[in-house]
Amino acid sequence: MKSDFSPTAIETKWQQKWDEAGVYKVDLKKAKDPYYAMAMFPYPSGDKLHVGHWYNFAPADSYARYQKMLGKDVFESMGFDAFGLPAENYAIKTGVHPNQSIKENVQTMIKQLKRMGCMYDWDKMVNTSTPEYYQWTQWLFLQMYSKGLAYKKKANVNWCPKDQTVLANEQVKEGLCERCGTTVIQKPLEQWFWKITDYAQRLLDGLKDLDWPEKTKIMQRNWIGRSEGVNFTCKIKDLGIEFEVYDSIPQTHKAQTFAVIAPDHPMVKDLVKGTEHEKEVLAFAVKIAKKKAAGKFDIDTDMEGIFTGRFVEDPFGMGDLPIWVASFVVTDYGTGIVLCSAHDERDFAFAKKYDLPLRPVLLPSDPDQAELVKKGEVFYRQPDGIMQLPAAFKGMTWAEAREPIIDYIEKTGLGYRAVHYRLRDWLVSRQRYWGAPIPIVYDPEGNPHPIPEEHLPWLLPTDVEFKPTGESPLTQSKEFIERTEKIFGKGWRPEFDTMDTFVCSSFYYLRYLMAENTPKKSQKPKTKSQQLVDPVLEKKWMPVDIYIGGPEHATMHLIYARFVMMALHDAGIVSRDEPFKRLVHQGFITNKGAKMSKSKGNVVSPDPLVELHGADVFRMFLMFMGPFTDGGDWSDTGIKGVDRFVQRVWKLITERVKEEVNDEQLKPALHATIKRVTDSINRLQFNTAISALMEFLNTAEKKEMISGTTARTFVLLLTPLAPHLSEELWEKLGSQGFVVEQSWPSYDESLLVASTLTIAVQINGKLRGTIDVPADATDADIITQAKEQENVKKYLEGAIIKKEIYVKGKLVSLVV
RNA sequence: GCCGAAGUGGCGGAAUUGGUAGACGCGCACGACUCAAAAUCGUGUACCGCAAGGUGUGAGGGUUCGAUUCCCUCCUUCGGCACCA
Numbered sequence: 001m002k003s004d005f006s007p008t009a010i011e012t013k014w015q016q017k018w019d020e021a022g023v024y025k026v027d028l029k030k031a032k033d034p035y036y037a038m039a040m041f042p043y044p045s046g047d048k049l050h051v052g053h054w055y056n057f058a059p060a061d062s063y064a065r066y067q068k069m070l071g072k073d074v075f076e077s078m079g080f081d082a083f084g085l086p087a088e089n090y091a092i093k094t095g096v097h098p099n100q101s102i103k104e105n106v107q108t109m110i111k112q113l114k115r116m117g118c119m120y121d122w123d124k125m126v127n128t129s130t131p132e133y134y135q136w137t138q139w140l141f142l143q144m145y146s147k148g149l150a151y152k153k154k155a156n157v158n159w160c161p162k163d164q165t166v167l168a169n170e171q172v173k174e175g176l177c178e179r180c181g182t183t184v185i186q187k188p189l190e191q192w193f194w195k196i197t198d199y200a201q202r203l204l205d206g207l208k209d210l211d212w213p214e215k216t217k218i219m220q221r222n223w224i225g226r227s228e229g230v231n232f233t234c235k236i237k238d239l240g241i242e243f244e245v246y247d248s249i250p251q252t253h254k255a256q257t258f259a260v261i262a263p264d265h266p267m268v269k270d271l272v273k274g275t276e277h278e279k280e281v282l283a284f285a286v287k288i289a290k291k292k293a294a295g296k297f298d299i300d301t302d303m304e305g306i307f308t309g310r311f312v313e314d315p316f317g318m319g320d321l322p323i324w325v326a327s328f329v330v331t332d333y334g335t336g337i338v339l340c341s342a343h344d345e346r347d348f349a350f351a352k353k354y355d356l357p358l359r360p361v362l363l364p365s366d367p368d369q370a371e372l373v374k375k376g377e378v379f380y381r382q383p384d385g386i387m388q389l390p391a392a393f394k395g396m397t398w399a400e401a402r403e404p405i406i407d408y409i410e411k412t413g414l415g416y417r418a419v420h421y422r423l424r425d426w427l428v429s430r431q432r433y434w435g436a437p438i439p440i441v442y443d444p445e446g447n448p449h450p451i452p453e454e455h456l457p458w459l460l461p462t463d464v465e466f467k468p469t470g471e472s473p474l475t476q477s478k479e480f481i482e483r484t485e486k487i488f489g490k491g492w493r494p495e496f497d498t499m500d501t502f503v504c505s506s507f508y509y510l511r512y513l514m515a516e517n518t519p520k521k522s523q524k525p526k527t528k529s530q531q532l533v534d535p536v537l538e539k540k541w542m543p544v545d546i547y548i549g550g551p552e553h554a555t556m557h558l559i560y561a562r563f564v565m566m567a568l569h570d571a572g573i574v575s576r577d578e579p580f581k582r583l584v585h586q587g588f589i590t591n592k593g594a595k596m597s598k599s600k601g602n603v604v605s606p607d608p609l610v611e612l613h614g615a616d617v618f619r620m621f622l623m624f625m626g627p628f629t630d631g632g633d634w635s636d637t638g639i640k641g642v643d644r645f646v647q648r649v650w651k652l653i654t655e656r657v658k659e660e661v662n663d664e665q666l667k668p669a670l671h672a673t674i675k676r677v678t679d680s681i682n683r684l685q686f687n688t689a690i691s692a693l694m695e696f697l698n699t700a701e702k703k704e705m706i707s708g709t710t711a712r713t714f715v716l717l718l719t720p721l722a723p724h725l726s727e728e729l730w731e732k733l734g735s736q737g738f739v740v741e742q743s744w745p746s747y748d749e750s751l752l753v754a755s756t757l758t759i760a761v762q763i764n765g766k767l768r769g770t771i772d773v774p775a776d777a778t779d780a781d782i783i784t785q786a787k788e789q790e791n792v793k794k795y796l797e798g799a800i801i802k803k804e805i806y807v808k809g810k811l812v813s814l815v816v
Numbered sequence: 817g818c819c820g821a822a823g824u825g826g827c828g829g830a831a832u833u834g835g836u837a838g839a840c841g842c843g844c845a846c847g848a849c850u851c852a853a854a855a856u857c858g859u860g861u862a863c864c865g866c867a868a869g870g871u872g873u874g875a876g877g878g879u880u881c882g883a884u885u886c887c888c889u890c891c892u893u894c895g896g897c898a899c900c901a
Contacts, residue, residue: 173896173897174896174897174898175898214820215819215820215821215895215896218819218820218896219819219820219895219896219897222818222819222820222896222897223896223897225897225900227900227901229901245901246900246901247901248900248901249901252901260901262899292899297899298899299898299899302899303899326899327899328899328901329899329900329901330899330900330901332900333899333900333901334900334901338900338901339901340901341901344901345817345901346899346901347901420900421900422900551895551896552895552896554896555896555897588894588895593894624828624829624840624841625828625829626828626829627829630822630829632828632829633828635827635828637827637828637842637843638827638828638841638842638843639842640841640842641840641841641842642841644841644856645840645841647856679832683832687828687829687830687840687841688829688830688839688840690840690841691829691830691839691840691841692839692840693840694839694840694841695839695840698840758836759836760835760836761836762835762836762881762882763881764881764882765880765881765882766882767836770836802881803881804881805835805881805882807835807882810835810836811835811836811882813835813881813882814881815881815882
């Protein structure tokens with residue numbers, strides 16, 4: 001049965017056969033043992049599919065195939081995150097409408113994805129830029145609005161001057177636009193927000209039960225930034241204005257010596273109104289605000305302040321505290337006003353700069369060192385002769401003192417325990433064209449009203465230019481305004497902003513479960529069966545069993561999706577809080593150390609290599625590069641090794657299999673291989689799975705002929721990794737059915753125990769020889785034998801053995 | 817500065833609870849086949865040394881009969897955060 005191996009022909013053949021037989025179609029309703037395998041859906045950019053996509057999707061598919069062979073009803077989803085800036089920027093450059101370019105890119109990418117031979121059930125594909133999809137994005141907005149979770153407010157927001165749109169906090173990385181790298185500035189604008197802060201504690205608590213990478217959980221925890229401390233109510237002297245302050249280091253209680261307020265705090269004006277300080281202070285506030293707006297504020301060089309002339313009225317019986325406006329204080333954390341002490345780096349530096357008094361609470365007592373000794377030992381002292389706290393606190397360490405002091409503060413009634421979070425509300429509106437229109441209209445008085453559901457999808461108008469002007473492009477659409485007036489009345493205006501694309505991707509895992517039922521364009525989603533998600537399917541399939549994607553989404557998509565799922569749960573739409581039970585991040589593929597991107601022109605296309613070697617070889621090569629979660633720098637050296645492996649497998653199975661030949665001696669190796677491959681795939685370490693198969697091949701090739709059983713088992717092990725090749729070999733072996741529908745082989749434990757053991761012999765921790773002993777030899781026998789080993793003997797001559805250690809089945813260690 | 821991950825041959829990487837470091841593959845060298853080359857197959861390949869032997873998992877200490885694995889200090893690289901009192 002000798003024949004040549006031609007990957008492309010084989011791969012095309014089996015993709016067709018699978019397709020015809022519908023082996024990857026899943027009946028979501030009938031599935032008995034659902035397994036929802038999902039990779040983060042791609043953005044259909046002009047780059048097409050690059051090696052990074054393959055690196056993500058191919059192993060994800062191999063793992064899903066393994067689950068299928070374990071007997072699960074696997075649903076592997078695929079779709080497109082099609083709204084967003086790149087298509088719009090492309091349109092600005094070329095004049096091609098995003099609708100057009102996205103359609104083309106999606107078509108190309110589907111073709112490329114199909115070439116990979118993954119188990120995607122294409123009937124359930126989603127594309128977020130289609131009205132069928134974005135009506136649900138809009139519906140979600142209305143849900144949020146009706147639950148009071150969507151609101152509009154004027155605030156300083158992150159503005160990208162290049163993309164001419166606002167950005168969510170999560171989209172600003174190191175002060176730069178996450179998309180284009182431009183310095184982000186602050187701009188006061190009226191924007192739509194979603195109240196993710198209401199869910200801060202739940203988002204934090206939920207993490208502990210998730211099977212997610214620890215580092216991702218840590219990133220989310222830091223992002224949420226829960227801080228515990230004490231709130232105090234204070235008064236401005238002579239003005240009687242009451243305000244709250246938050247203090248997260250209660251150890252400094254009664255040791256505060258001044259107060260600082262944020263330059264853009266609304267109370268600043270009231271403090272200085274009509275005083276000699278007014279002009280100067282307000283000018284200072286404006287100066288700092290400008291610096292911050294330009295994104296140029298740097299705490300190290302720009303630590304500045306100015307005295308307001310006002311005091312906090314003796315908050316703790318230790319005297320009045322002067323209030324300064326200080327550049328480093330932020331308005332929107334805590335209450336924007338802070339009581340300062342010696343034991344904070346910034347407060348300390350500020351006090352030194354403006355010669356403000358300090359009252360340290362830690363030994364040593366030198367106020368010049370106060371901040372530096374925070375890690376120092378003993379807490380509590382009375383440098384100015386005033387007893388600050390009860391004597392019970394004396395001698396406590398900084399850490400020990402914390403809780404008792406909070407208790408003490410509460411008991412004295414001066415303040416109360418409080419929790420603050422760093423998490424801010426999610427800014428969801430964007431001044432761009434290519435997104436889902438926000439389903440809100442304004443009456444002639446300018447009051448917002450939700451668009452009734454029957455008008456969904458609230459279509460994105462097409463009579464729009466894309467030039468970013470800083471104003472929403474939708475304002476140019478005559479049709480959009482006419483449509484609004486026609487439905488709602490004269491003088492009514494639509495909301496011109498669109499939604500952040502992260503809204504689209506915050507619930508797509510639910511839409512996959514419904515995509516088959518999506519009405520045609522002509523239909524409107526009004527009937528009962530047309531809902532965001534069928535509760536029965538949701539209950540059955542959610543949460544997603546394994547979600548695979550890049551770590552760059554740790555504080556964006558992955559936190560938004562959790563928030564939206566929780567909000568939907570509270571609204572009774574879904575049955576649980578968390579969308580992704582298990583999360584895995586694939587590693588990042590770089591090119592000469594740099595991130596692949598079109599602008600750098602270093603994107604590597606997989607197509608030529610796939611053409612040359614076939615999809616199986618290419619995907620195995622990517623898996624063989626190293627651990628899936630590590631990624632690495634791109635290089636195609638080494639693909640040859642996998643190619644050779646495939647050629648040799650082909651040769652062995654097509655030329656050297658004889659059904660009834662006796663190859664009993666191969667059995668232990670075969671079963672060891674089953675175990676190794678199984679364990680490796682379980683841990684998503686495809687590299688070691690492949691090397692185990694290579695090792696077995698090396699062993700098997702030494703035999704003249706191998707049996708049908710051995711060959712079939714080997715092909716089964718290869719199936720998740722190289723599905724097309726395996727299918728062809730399965731057929732050549734005369735086996736029934738699709739190999740991709742066979743069960744995963746199991747191994748016989750008893751065959752894994754070797755009949756002879758090789759024991760290492762060490763003297764003083766150095767390897768001096770090995771001995772072969774029967775598996776049933778006694779410990780004493782083995783030690784005796786070890787001492788008689790030739791090389792060992794040499795070292796034992798004239799030496800006294802002080803200690804003998806035998807590690808079962810592994811080694812003998814002698815100490816002389 | 818803070819949080820996290822990682823440093824092993826010329827290269828990608830192996831080595832589940834401490835137990836024969838370098839599996840598997842690339843590359844390289846030599847050999848076979850060939851007029852020749854490619855492909856393929858075989859042998860070798862951590863370093864020093866002719867050898868006996870010694871040295872080796874970023875550096876330095878420590879625990880242990882025994883450390884890539886555990887502990888301490890430090891260095892480098894990568895990822896995230898950075899005014900949140």
